[in-house]
Amino acid sequence: MSTYFERTGPLQELGSYPQWAQDMVEACEDARRSVVTHELWDRMREDRIEAVSTRNFMIGIWPVIERFPGYMAQSLLKTQYGRSPGDDMARRWLVRNIRVEQNHAEYWLHWAVGAGIPREDVLSGEMPRGADVLARWCEEVSAHDTLAAGMAATNYAVEGATGEWSQILYDSAAYHERFAPAQRTRSLRWLHLHADYDDTHPWEALEIICTLLGTRPSLDVVEHITECVRRSYISMRMLADICVAPSIAAEMNGVAVA
Ligand SMILES: [Fe+2]
Numbered sequence: 035m036s037t038y039f040e041r042t043g044p045l046q047e048l049g050s051y052p053q054w055a056q057d058m059v060e061a062c063e064d065a066r067r068s069v070v071t072h073e074l075w076d077r078m079r080e081d082r083i084e085a086v087s088t089r090n091f092m093i094g095i096w097p098v099i100e101r102f103p104g105y106m107a108q109s110l111l112k113t114q115y116g117r118s119p120g121d122d123m124a125r126r127w128l129v130r131n132i133r134v135e136q137n138h139a140e141y142w143l144h145w146a147v148g149a150g151i152p153r154e155d156v157l158s159g160e161m162p163r164g165a166d167v168l169a170r171w172c173e174e175v176s177a178h179d180t181l182a183a184g185m186a187a188t189n190y191a192v193e194g195a196t197g198e199w200s201q202i203l204y205d206s207a208a209y210h211e212r213f214a215p216a217q218r219t220r221s222l223r224w225l226h227l228h229a230d231y232d233d234t235h236p237w238e239a240l241e242i243i244c245t246l247l248g249t250r251p252s253l254d255v256v257e258h259i260t261e262c263v264r265r266s267y268i269s270m271r272m273l274a275d276i277c278v279a280p281s282i283a284a285e286m287n288g289v290a291v292a
Contacts (some may be wrong), residue, residue, distance in 0.1 A: 037248035038119075045237045052249040055240060058260045062191075065267035070198040072274040079206040083278075089155070091277040092146040094165030096156050098172060098192070099142045103135040105176040105188045112181040120246030124181060127242060131189075131235070141224035148213045148221025165276050168192070168269040175262055182246045182255075183262045185239050191266035194236030200228035 043050030048059055074091075077083040106128050113125040146156045175187040203209050204225040213221045247255060 037250045039244045039247075039249050040119075041241050041244070045234060045241065051240060051244050054247075054249075054251060054256045055244050058256060058263065061260050062263045062267060065264045065271070066191075066195055069195045069267050069270045069274065070202070072199075072271060072278075074274040074278050075199050075202045077278065078203060079209045081208070081212060085150070087277050088149050089151055089159075090162040090165060092142075092149060092151040092156055093159045094162050094273055094276060095168075096142065096146075097161075097166060097169035100139050101169060101173065102138070102188070103132045105172050105184065106132045106135070108176040109181055109184045109188075112184070118246070120242060121181075123245050124185065124242045127238060138224060138227065141227065144220050145222065145224045148217050162276055165273055167272050168266070171265055171269045175265075179262070182243045183259060186243050186259050187262040187266045189239035190236050190243065191263045192270065193239070195267060195270055196228055197233055197236065200225050204229040 039052055041050050048056050074083075074087075077087070078091075110125065110128040110132070113121045113128070115122060115125055143153050143156055147153055172188050172192065176184040179187075204222065210218060210222065243259070247259070251259075
């Protein structure tokens with residue numbers, strides 16, 4: 035029986051993907067929700083966030099923003115043209131989307147400056163304690179794990195949840211109001227881009243992962259991909275915790291992830 039996967043249903047419907055992928059998404063749902071329903075987004079929208087939290091947010095997430103095309107480049111290095119349909123699909127997608135990331139680091143800095151955090155502080159300010167949890171994980175999985183695991187952790191999980199929290203902030207008129215009118219568009223460009231275009235990216239990444247792994251990967255492989263996706267969400271949640279309550283998070287520093 036062929037285990038080759040070729041999507042026939044709509045891109046953005048979970049039912050278009052193999053059962054194991056649907057189960058994986060289901061198994062990670064609680065962790066995903068802990069990110070996208072985090073109180074950090076409400077606090078940011080409602081301006082109930084301390085200055086130190088904004089600072090931790092902008093500086094704490096920066097390494098992942100700066101490095102994201104690097105994670106994709108590490109994935110690209112694992113592909114080999116002609117080896118499999120999944121390899122070809124991954125290669126094409128990564129080459130195209132590394133280019134798309136080109137200006138995103140600069141746009142993040144615009145957002146930080148608009149929010150009152152100087153560019154120099156983001157580039158070389160001291161990292162909040164424990165806030166490198168997500169960057170370390172993305173680096174590890176992109177450098178040392180399989181192509182499918184790396185893309186699941188970064189392009190599927192991190193980009194997927196990021197698209198959702200970006201939308202929450204970008205849809206908020208109150209959040210827009212917090213930026214000086216003359217600077218607003220420039221300040222919010224990163225959010226705008228991630229709330230919009232990233233919509234299809236996680237689904238495209240899921241399609242590639244399923245094309246790489248087929249319809250019946252071994253239980254070990256499925257469990258590993260599930261663990262990688264969960265770990266990304268949990269790392270994001272820990273980072274959000276640090277932004278909301280920096281002092282409490284500092285005490286928790288050292289708690290194992292997943
Ligand atoms: Fe981006």
